[in-house]
Every structure is written in C-alpha cells, then in structure tokens.
Amino acid sequence: MEYAINALLRQKYKxxxxxxxxxxLTFLLTSVFFIVNSxxxxxxxxxxxxxxxILQATKGGKHYxxxxxxxxxxxxxxxxxxxxxxxxxxxxxxxxxxxxxxxxIDSYETQSKESLSKIAQSYELQxxxxxxxxxxxxxxxxxxxKNYYKNYFxxxxxxxxxxxxxxxxxxxxxxELESNDMIVMSKExxxxxxxxxxxQATDIIIKIANPSEISxxxxxxxxxxxxxxxxxxxxxxxxxxxIFNYKSGVFLALFVIALFTFFIIIYxxxxxxxxxxxxxxxILKALxxxxxxxxxxxxxxxxxxxxxxxxxxVILAFAFVYTLQAPLLRDIFIGYSELKPSFELxxxxxxxxxxxxxxxxxxxxIAATIIPSWRVATLESDEVIR
Amino acid sequence: MIEFxxxxxxxxxxxxxxxxxxxxxxxxxxxxxxxxxxxxxxxxKSSILSxxxxxxxxxxGEVIVDTKKISKLSDNFASIxxxxxxxxxxxxxxxxxxxxxxxNILLPLVPLNLNAKEAQAKLQSVMEMFExxxxxxxxxxxxxxxxQQRVAIARANVNNPKIILADEPTANLDEKLSLGFIEILKxxxxxxxxxxxxxxxxxxxxxxxxxxxxxxxxxxIVR
Numbered sequence: 001m002e003y004a005i006n007a008l009l010r011q012k013y014k015x016x017x018x019x020x021x022x023x024x025l026t027f028l029l030t031s032v033f034f035i036v037n038s039x040x041x042x043x044x045x046x047x048x049x050x051x052x053x054i055l056q057a058t059k060g061g062k063h064y065x066x067x068x069x070x071x072x073x074x075x076x077x078x079x080x081x082x083x084x085x086x087x088x089x090x091x092x093x094x095x096x097x098x099x100x101x102x103x104x105i106d107s108y109e110t111q112s113k114e115s116l117s118k119i120a121q122s123y124e125l126q127x128x129x130x131x132x133x134x135x136x137x138x139x140x141x142x143x144x145x146k147n148y149y150k151n152y153f154x155x156x157x158x159x160x161x162x163x164x165x166x167x168x169x170x171x172x173x174x175x176e177l178e179s180n181d182m183i184v185m186s187k188e189x190x191x192x193x194x195x196x197x198x199x200q201a202t203d204i205i206i207k208i209a210n211p212s213e214i215s216x217x218x219x220x221x222x223x224x225x226x227x228x229x230x231x232x233x234x235x236x237x238x239x240x241x242x243i244f245n246y247k248s249g250v251f252l253a254l255f256v257i258a259l260f261t262f263f264i265i266i267y268x269x270x271x272x273x274x275x276x277x278x279x280x281x282x283i284l285k286a287l288x289x290x291x292x293x294x295x296x297x298x299x300x301x302x303x304x305x306x307x308x309x310x311x312x313x314v315i316l317a318f319a320f321v322y323t324l325q326a327p328l329l330r331d332i333f334i335g336y337s338e339l340k341p342s343f344e345l346x347x348x349x350x351x352x353x354x355x356x357x358x359x360x361x362x363x364x365x366i367a368a369t370i371i372p373s374w375r376v377a378t379l380e381s382d383e384v385i386r
Numbered sequence: 387m388i389e390f391x392x393x394x395x396x397x398x399x400x401x402x403x404x405x406x407x408x409x410x411x412x413x414x415x416x417x418x419x420x421x422x423x424x425x426x427x428x429x430x431k432s433s434i435l436s437x438x439x440x441x442x443x444x445x446x447g448e449v450i451v452d453t454k455k456i457s458k459l460s461d462n463f464a465s466i467x468x469x470x471x472x473x474x475x476x477x478x479x480x481x482x483x484x485x486x487x488x489x490n491i492l493l494p495l496v497p498l499n500l501n502a503k504e505a506q507a508k509l510q511s512v513m514e515m516f517e518x519x520x521x522x523x524x525x526x527x528x529x530x531x532x533x534q535q536r537v538a539i540a541r542a543n544v545n546n547p548k549i550i551l552a553d554e555p556t557a558n559l560d561e562k563l564s565l566g567f568i569e570i571l572k573x574x575x576x577x578x579x580x581x582x583x584x585x586x587x588x589x590x591x592x593x594x595x596x597x598x599x600x601x602x603x604x605x606x607i608v609r
Binding site: 003006010011279280283284285286287288289290291292293297378380381382383385386 | 439441461465466468469470476494496541545
C-alpha cells in the first residue's frame, strides 16, 4: 500500500491529470443521476396528485370556461363519486417576469387535491375586516418580497383596475415543481380578478370510485359533451412522461459523451504501458516480485486513485445539485424560463445511483490498469529490462 | 552449486531473425566461488547471468542451482527463487529513478510483508555496509554514477542472497570507482557469497580473489 501511494506521488502530474478527468466524469454522471432522481420524485408526486378525469370546454379548438351547472349532470353518471368545478388560471407578474398559478378554493367544497383540502381547513381566506386574502407558495413569496409586496399584492384586472389581496400565509409545498408558484385564494376573489361569472368555472374534475371504470366514464362524458375535452389521468401521465423522456434524452446524450471520453482514456491505458512503466514492472519481477505481487500493487495504486476521485466527484455532485441547485445543468431538464418562479431540486438519496456510478467507473479503471501490467508481468523479465 | 548442462539459448527479436546467444554451454560453479565471465559484447555472458537468475528460460538444456532445476520453474516459483537466492547488480543498475535510496533498497522486501522493524534493520545493515546511509532520502536520479551503483549493490544484498550476479558492473564507472567496486566484491567473497561477474573490463582480469575466469565467445566457452 505504501509503495502504491509512493508510486502515485512519483508520477505526480500524471496522477493529478487522471484524477481530475476522473473527478469531472464522476461528478457529471452523478449530477445527472441526482437531477434525474429529483425530477422523477417530483414527477411521481405530481402524477399521484392528478385528478382522474378533467372536463374542459373548448371553442374553436381553444380551452374555454365551462358552465358550473354541468356538475349536477355529471354526478348522475354511474360510477362518478364526485365532481368539482375548479377556478384557476395564470397571472403574469410583469415586474418579475414570472407567471403565478392562481387556484380558487371554497372551504365548504370537496377539493381537487388533499393538499388543498388541508389549506381550505386550516386558513381563513378572508381577513377579519372582510378583506380578501390568499396563501402563497414559497417561490411566490420570494418574488413578492423582492418587489416590496410583503403583506398584500395588487392584482391588475382586465379593465386595468387593482384588486388588493392580503397575504394570509405561506404554505409548504408537497411537491416543489407543482406548487412553488402557486397562489391559493377563495373562488370568489379569483373570479373577481379573472372577471369570471359565478355560473362558470375553468374546468370540472371528476372522481371515479372504481379506477378501472375511468375509461368507461370518460367515453360517456365524450358522448355527453362533444364540445369538451375529456382528459384522463393516463393521458396526462403520458404527456408528462413524454416531456420528461425528451429531456432525459438530452441528458442521455451528455452521458454518452462523458462515457465516451472515459473509455478513450481507458482504451489508451489498456493499449499498453509506457516504456518506463514496462521497465518498472520488469525490475520488480527481477527483484523477486511475483506476478500477483505486481498486480496487487497495481490494484492498490488504481484503487486509491479511482476511489478517491470517485468520492470527490460524488461529494462535488452532492454540493452542486443540492446546495447550488445544479446551475446550467438543471435548465436542460426543467427548462430555463423567466415565466416560472424558482424551484428547488428536492434531496433524494438513492444508494443505487452511487453504486451504478461506482461500477461504471472504478472497476473499469482498475481493470484497465491491471490488464496491461499483467501482460508485461507475464513476459520474461530479461526481455523487458534488457 | 550452479550447473549448466548443454544449455542453448536462442532469441527471436523478430519473425525472420533468430539469435543464438548460447550454443550448448556446460558449466559448473561451486558454492563461495568467484567467477569472472570474460568476452566481448554479445558473446553471451549476460545470457548466462539471466539464466542463473531465472530471468529467462533456456531454449534447451538444464540450469540447476542447489539441485533445483530452475529452468523448469514456473514464473511465480522463479520469482520466489530470485527473492531468496539472487542479488543482481545490473549494468544500468535498473533502479527506479524517482524513488529515494531507501525505497529502492527496500523494493525486494516489499512482497515479504516484513514488519517495519525487521525491514528497517535489514536496510540499515546494507546501507552501512555499502556506505550509502547518508543519502537514504535522496532521490536516486539525483545521485552520481558511483552512488547509484552502491544503491544497486545494497539492494542486491538486502535479502542476504547466496548468489551475487553482476552484469558489466563497471561499464559506467571511472577507474577509481571501479577499483572501489572490486573492494566491495572482496568483502562479499569474505561473506562466503557465490559471485558471478560478466565483464570485458580488464580491471577484473587476474585478480587474486577471483577463483576462475571463463572466456565466452559467440555463445560458447572457449577457455
């Protein structure tokens, strides 16, 4: 072991170069996997929270507001356990150049999501003075604070007038991706901002008691409302996954480039030792080292170098992804957008990822070091040192 | 102690050329004997040393050391045999240039997994014997030719081998240093070591402590 450490120190510049390449590759691979893991976690949480069926009215191929009276008709379909008219939309905050998602809730109604039910039960969406109030996501809070809106926000309505809404609190999101940009307020307040009549809603979500009946109910809805779009959870899943897989593909390309570079280094190593390295193996053999003594030494040497580099790469990836929030890299996945408030990659510790990166790097490097040494060690020492 | 029976050694540096280094050598060297192998470059002297050290195998014939047919040893047993019996002083010293004097001398002990105290004792003993202790931490490539040779001799003796092989040991030394080396050989002889020196340096001819001089020419013993 001591000899192996000495050997690495002797070839200081070469060891440093290999170590730097190794650290960069491990860091890149691990960062990619960490980001993918975080994104998958977010995606799964989002998918789990999706409604079973969404009914949206369309006009000329565009999404249009739906009549709330349809809720009663939908509830009469067999298999439907609940139907809720939702009021939601986006609000563009020009000062910060971001879009907020606005969601309307009523405490007496069943909510589309469990997280919203908790909010509806825990908060009053009206101040004691009868002023409208809202709950905001952490991302929204940051942006509002930056723009000096600490206690309230003035929404600009279509006619140019202001609608002042007090900030009642900040909610912690269950899934960052979905609700970091969210603002929750009463349906009445939201209708006022969007100038939407009480008889209308953005869409209707439908709950089915038996999930295997979703497609049957969806078919019935299509027949009942030929002008409406019937979106099932499955449809949404496919579209989310398509976007995610497309972005994964970009990463896969990066991943392949990183691996390719690594294997060029490996190929270079396997293709032979330098004359100095060959001579050293020959000298060791001439001094009474057996083939396995030489290989053991080479194993220690390559293990120390690759394992230390691997650990460094992983630590850097941890810091890069979870502390610095993966600048540049995350934009490939999440998409760099001025229109969305900041979103934080949740910490997901996956031991399999660490094993995968380990097996893709350390053993390959060790093998690439040992094989050429073994080839030289099996030659007659006389031939090597002459 | 060392016996060569009809040893032939041929090399094939490429597919079309075959070099016959030794052409049926019969040789016997007794324990404690000092033998000088004389001859011009390429006569086959170094090949004899390589075969005694089991660094190469004969094309045909037998090399026997202490009743052991070393020409039949597997690679691993040949290494163990070298470790236990042979101290080789190479023409170009074959030191590892970026290692210190201490680390170079310790190299033959690494596979033995000796404890630090034992290894240190052996190291100290040879460094004192060959007067190189004051350079223990110096990187070998920074030493003079004479000092490098002392390191090579110390390394060859650190395992206390029975047989010392020296291949053109004074080829890179001036006369003063060469005479110093001859003095070292005398000391080694007094320690009852068997010593085989391959050289064409006239300084080694007619020395009083040398038991035998063998003339090699074109791979055969001529005298």
